[in-house]
Amino acid sequence: MHPTDHTATFPALLAEMVASRSEHPAVIHGEEVLTYRQLERRSGEMARALLASGVGKGTRIALLAPDGALWLTTFYAALRIGALVTPISTLTTPPELAHILRTSDAQILIGARRFLRRDFAKNLTAALPGLAAGTAGALRLQCAPHLRSVWLQDGDGLSWAAPVSDLLARAALPGAPDDDLLAAVEREVSPADDALVVYTSGSTATPKAVVHGQWAVACQPRALARYFLLTDADRTLCLLPAFWMGGIAAALQVLSTGGTLIYPRSPDIADAIEMIERHSVTYVVVWHVLPRLRAAAVARGIDVDAIRGMGGPPRRENGELIPPGLRANLLGMSESFSMHSAEPINQRMPDDKTGSCGRGVNGIERRVVSPDTGVEVPPGEVGELQLRGGALMTGFYKVERRTVFTADGFYPTKDLVRIDADGYAYFVGRTGDMIKTNSANVSRLEVEAALRALPEVDVALVAGLPDPEFGEIVVAAVVPAPDTNPTAEGIRATLRERLSSFKIPRRVVFITHNDVPLTETGKVRLSELREIIPSWFSEPPRVDRDTAEIH
Known part of the structure; x- marks a missing residue:
């Protein structure tokens, strides 16, 4: 639909659903049914x-x-x-x-x-x-x-x-x-018309006020619903708070398909399990409590693999299992009204697309540019993702448009990605996640992922500390896994089998979960982390100059 089409508004969407689904349950909250x-x-x-x-x-x-x-x-x-x-x-x-x-x-x-x-x-x-x-x-x-x-x-x-x-x-x-x-x-x-303002949770600074218009509210949810296979027969239990973009998108997806939206009485897992059983839920929208919810459902004898969103193995429409890595890692943000890159959850991606997030959603334009020059890079090269069109936000509330978008209307996301010649995007990290050490770029997220893959590591936080010779050196703070007693040198030795030498943390310190600053949504507060990490490495770093070359 074109943004000037007056059917692409929330009033028109609601009227359409009421006309076709008048007596069907729209929302269930506890004992109340509308x-x-x-x-x-x-x-x-x-x-x-x-x-x-x-x-x-x-x-x-x-x-x-x-x-x-x-x-x-x-x-x-x-x-x-x-x-x-x-x-x-x-x-x-x-x-x-x-x-x-x-x-x-x-x-x-x-x-x-x-x-x-x-x-x-x-x-x-x-x-x-x-x-x-x-x-x-x-x-x-x-x-x-x-x-x-x-x-x-x-x-x-x-x-x-x-x-x-x-x-x-x-x-x-x-x-x-x-x-x-x-x-x-x-x-x-x-x-x-502008329709809603969503304040992001913000891990790095004061939350941003993302503004979305009526077109996005009316048109994006219907497009998103197809990726999650939502139909008018679905009974969707949403455990994402409605005040977050994910919760808003989920509610509107259900509305746009004429299904039933279900909210538990409280965030308690027992209440969620009760609603799943009572209303024969077919789809659950959940992130952070999924392991506990799944365990509780299994304990009650619920067939969790029959409910989409409950962590069951992904399958194609014919029931065939989708191999690990060949189901899209959906990528989105509040600014793009949820996903901007995706594939349907029952679609097996081609064998050469392992780890991809998928192709563009609902007409959104994506390009990848050099973070240093702003020039678009060739397909397959890593750079900063920029977005335009589709359901992209109209801007940040009370922030001048020229400071948010490029001159030609693209929004710089600060996400590092690569997009191949077929339009499949691959998430690499964040521009602020890059550590510049001895002229080489190191992704903080890549090193953290390698550390988390070690059985003796529960939580890993990686940062760059200033160094007079190398510019920055890579350091890591680690929360050990229960009943383990790792050593810094042992961790470094294991990483040598997985990472190039210049990516291996020069120093490793051990901390506890209580040392990690978190937002209300469970994200690490990066702004605080940057101030705290140097205190964990209070002694001057002892860098092995002889092994700090780049391979």
């Missing part, structure tokens, strides 16, 4: 309430709630009327919350008051000085100057917030926008 017709009515009620409150196209709405009916209906309501919605992680700390509410220019915040052990009302008052003395609907905060109202599921005892039920009641007031007016508003939503 059909597509009920989801349309529930989100329509919120949309009309927002319109009655003066919300319109471009209004900035922040959404702070766990996965479930409130999150989904509010998110869809905002998309239906052309507002710009910013999902906020329920894991955010008060400083992170303050940053997002201020930099997103949020005018309205809708959310839950509590979830599990998190008290969002408490976090909000800690994040926003002066909020506790504010008046609901008339907030005036220098720390969040655009924020005017906060609506929480439970607003009791809060002078600065009102209950979501009061907001919804506005849709039923005399003179409130009716369904015809909502339909007219939806018709004015354009594929070119």
Whole structure:
């Protein structure tokens, strides 16, 4: 679809699914079940309430709630009327919350008051000085100057917030926008309109605010669904939080195929297992807890290999096993609305494409350039990946376009890849992952992978330390595997069989899991790591100058 086609909007997508799947279950959360017709009515009620409150196209709405009916209906309501919605992680700390509410220019915040052990009302008052003395609907905060109202599921005892039920009641007031007016508003939503802002988890710096438009929201999920073999018969359990790009993409994929989206009551593994059994789940969207989920399912006698996404061996459509390395290692990012390079999960790649991530997704353009010159490199050579078109973001919120994209509209991803003559991409590392030692480039990720392959290594962190002769030297911090007692020289000796000599860490130090700084999403905080690693190597490095040549 072309970006000027008005059918390529979220309102058009939802209307299409409601027309064809009206009484089919759209979303299940715990005991609550909403059909597509009920989801349309529930989100329509919120949309009309927002319109009655003066919300319109471009209004900035922040959404702070766990996965479930409130999150989904509010998110869809905002998309239906052309507002710009910013999902906020329920894991955010008060400083992170303050940053997002201020930099997103949020005018309205809708959310839950509590979830599990998190008290969002408490976090909000800690994040926003002066909020506790504010008046609901008339907030005036220098720390969040655009924020005017906060609506929480439970607003009791809060002078600065009102209950979501009061907001919804506005849709039923005399003179409130009716369904015809909502339909007219939806018709004015354009594929070119900005739709949502996703704050990345950020391992290296302050999270970036990625903006995606209506075209991407309406068209990319349907394209992605084909790679995961989703159909209208699927019952998809999503264990990725809805506030992350992966969770948003998963929810919209289910919607775009007319299937059923299932959320457990809580992130607890037992709740997920209950939903798998009760609703005969056919597909699970999960990353970090997959080993525990699979083990728990096996213990309950569930046929995990019959459920896509549960870690079973990949198979072709005819049931034939796909050999290791010949199923695509899907590659994507928030900026590209999930995957930009992929192959269907049941497709066996050609024998000469081992380790590939696949070809371009949904019309996205990819090119590989020299990180030093910016000149495009020949097929098969390693360089920085740049993206253009397809479902690529419209930009970073409040950041000048010229500082984000090249003059001809490509986005430099900082990913190091190679793309062969047939268009298959291979991930190599990150531009910041390269260590320059004695004029040679060493990939930090390559050395870390070689270390992790050793049975005595549990976690490996590799960095470059300044050296007056070589520029940088390669060093490694290692968390030993349980019940092992490795030595630095033993590790180096083993690596000599796997890596060129210039890639082998000149120094190895042993640390514990507690020494590793992590983000809320489990990523290593690279910015902190760069400051910490030199302290682990506090003694001046003793480099063997005689064996530091390049082979």
